[in-house]
Amino acid sequence: MSHFYDTLENRDPLAREAALMAALPAQVAHAKQSAAAFSAILRDVDPMAVASRTALASLPVTRKYELLERQQAARSGGGSVFGGFSAVDFGAAMPRVFASPGPIYEPEGTARDYWRMARAIFAAGFRPGELIHNCFSYHFVPAGSMMETGAHALGCTVFPGGTGQTEQQVQAMAELQPAGYIGTPSFLKIIVEKAAEMGVALSSVKKAMFGGEAFPPSLRDWFAAHGIAGYQCYATADLGLIAYETSAREGLVLDEGVIVEIVRPGTGEPVPEGEVGELVVTSLNPAYPLIRFGTGDLSAILPGACPTGRTNTRIRGWMGRADQTTKVRGMFVHPGQVAEIVKRFAEVGRARLVVTGEMANDAMTLKVETACSGPDGLADRIGQAIRDVTKLRGEVELVLPGSLPNDGKVIEDARSYK
Numbered sequence: 001m002s003h004f005y006d007t008l009e010n011r012d013p014l015a016r017e018a019a020l021m022a023a024l025p026a027q028v029a030h031a032k033q034s035a036a037a038f039s040a041i042l043r044d045v046d047p048m049a050v051a052s053r054t055a056l057a058s059l060p061v062t063r064k065y066e067l068l069e070r071q072q073a074a075r076s077g078g079g080s081v082f083g084g085f086s087a088v089d090f091g092a093a094m095p096r097v098f099a100s101p102g103p104i105y106e107p108e109g110t111a112r113d114y115w116r117m118a119r120a121i122f123a124a125g126f127r128p129g130e131l132i133h134n135c136f137s138y139h140f141v142p143a144g145s146m147m148e149t150g151a152h153a154l155g156c157t158v159f160p161g162g163t164g165q166t167e168q169q170v171q172a173m174a175e176l177q178p179a180g181y182i183g184t185p186s187f188l189k190i191i192v193e194k195a196a197e198m199g200v201a202l203s204s205v206k207k208a209m210f211g212g213e214a215f216p217p218s219l220r221d222w223f224a225a226h227g228i229a230g231y232q233c234y235a236t237a238d239l240g241l242i243a244y245e246t247s248a249r250e251g252l253v254l255d256e257g258v259i260v261e262i263v264r265p266g267t268g269e270p271v272p273e274g275e276v277g278e279l280v281v282t283s284l285n286p287a288y289p290l291i292r293f294g295t296g297d298l299s300a301i302l303p304g305a306c307p308t309g310r311t312n313t314r315i316r317g318w319m320g321r322a323d324q325t326t327k328v329r330g331m332f333v334h335p336g337q338v339a340e341i342v343k344r345f346a347e348v349g350r351a352r353l354v355v356t357g358e359m360a361n362d363a364m365t366l367k368v369e370t371a372c373s374g375p376d377g378l379a380d381r382i383g384q385a386i387r388d389v390t391k392l393r394g395e396v397e398l399v400l401p402g403s404l405p406n407d408g409k410v411i412e413d414a415r416s417y418k
Helices: 013-034 036-041 064-076 118-123 143-154 166-176 185-198 217-225 335-343 378-390
Strands: 096-100 104-108 131-134 157-160 180-183 207-210 229-236 240-245 252-254 258-263 277-283 293-299 326-328 331-333 348-358 361-370 395-399 411-413
Touching (some): 013 036, 013 277, 118 143, 118 229, 131 143, 143 157, 166 185, 180 185, 185 207, 185 217, 185 229, 240 258, 240 277, 335 348, 335 361, 378 395
Parallel strands (some): 131 180, 180 207, 361 395
Antiparallel strands (some): 096 104, 229 240, 258 277, 277 293, 348 361
16 A cells, blocks of 8 residues: 555654653543543552653553443442543533443544544545445444444445345445445355345445454455455454554554553563563543553564554454453462462563363463572472462472463463363
8 A cells, every 4th residue: 555544654653652652641641630430540640750651551450340340330329330431421522322241331422533443444445435334233332333433534425234134235235336345254254145145246345344353364365255355453442443454464553542552461561572462552532531451352562564654563463362360179360360479489480370170170280481490499489379379279380481372371271171
C-alpha cells in the first residue's frame, strides 16, 4: 500500500513516543478526576509524574474481572452502572450504551469515529464512496456500531446486515453490489457458500475486514481463492481498536490512540520485547479513560517496522488467554501467586507451574529458570514458598535460562480428564 490513512501512521517513531508520553499525564489526571473508580485506584498517584513507560509500569493493572466486580458492586448499591470507570453519563454525551457478556456495560461517546475503526477499515482496502456490508451485531454488543461509525468516518455508506438471515444477506449483496464485507470470517464463508448453492454471483465483494474470531492462513487462502482479500483487526468493547492487519500480513500494527504494554501474566511487570505476555492497554479516550487495562489476551511485540511504511509497533496478534487460573486439590491457583513466589528469589527468572495427574489426584511442579545449580537449597526454599503462597505442596524443578517455552503460559494444566 503506497499511502496511509493519515500522517500519524508513518511519523518518526521517536515523535510518536514523545507525543504519547506528553499526552499520558493529562489522561491519568483526567481519569483520576473524572472517573470515580480511578480516583480510588490512583489515589496516591501524582499524574504529572506519569510521563514515561517506566512510570506507567508502576501503576496498578485493572483487569476485566475487576471492572466487572466494580460494576456489579455499584449496581447493587444503586450506583453507576459503569462502576465509576466512565467519565460521561447518560444524555447528550453518551448516545449509546452497550452490554458485553457479564454483563459489562460500555459507554459510547460522541467523538467522530469514537472506536477509531476507520484506520483499520482503510488498511483493509476500503475507500471513501464505497458501500460496505456490515454483518456485525447491532444489538447489545457494540461491534456493529464500532464498524459503522468507523466506515462513516472514512466516507463509506453502510448496509446494516447484522447477523443471521443468510439468504437475505445474499440477496442484498447481489442487488446492492457492496465493495466488501465487515464481520466475522465464519459468517462470510457461510454467505459465500449459500450464494454458490443459490447460484447467485457476489462478484462485487472483493475485500473484507474481520474481527471477533481467529483468522488462520487456511481461511485467508480460502477467501483469496474466492476473489476476496480478507484482513483482520483486534479490538475490544472496552478499548475500541487496538491493532490492525496491513497488506504486508506481518503481524498487526498498533493503533495511534493507545499505549500498549506486554506484561507477565498475573503481574504488571513488562516483559522483554518478543516474550509472550498479557496485553495491557492505556486508552487516550477521554470518555472512557482506561489506565493500564488488562485485556486478558496474550501477544508479543514483533521487532522492526511494517514493510508498508507504517512505523508504529507491531504485535503478533491474539495468542490465547492470559487468565490461566486453575483449581488444584479443590483450591484455586492463579498466575499472580506464581509471580509472588518468583519475586521472593533473585536467582529465579521465568517460572511455569505444571499441573499433572488426574482430577482429584493432582500434582504440581514449579519449573523455574535459574543459573544457580541449587546446592544452597534453592529448590527447597522455593518449595516452602509454594506452600506459603498457595497452601499446597509442589515439587520444584530447576531449569536453565531460556528452557521454558515462550508462549505466555504461567500455569499449564497438563492433567488427564479421561
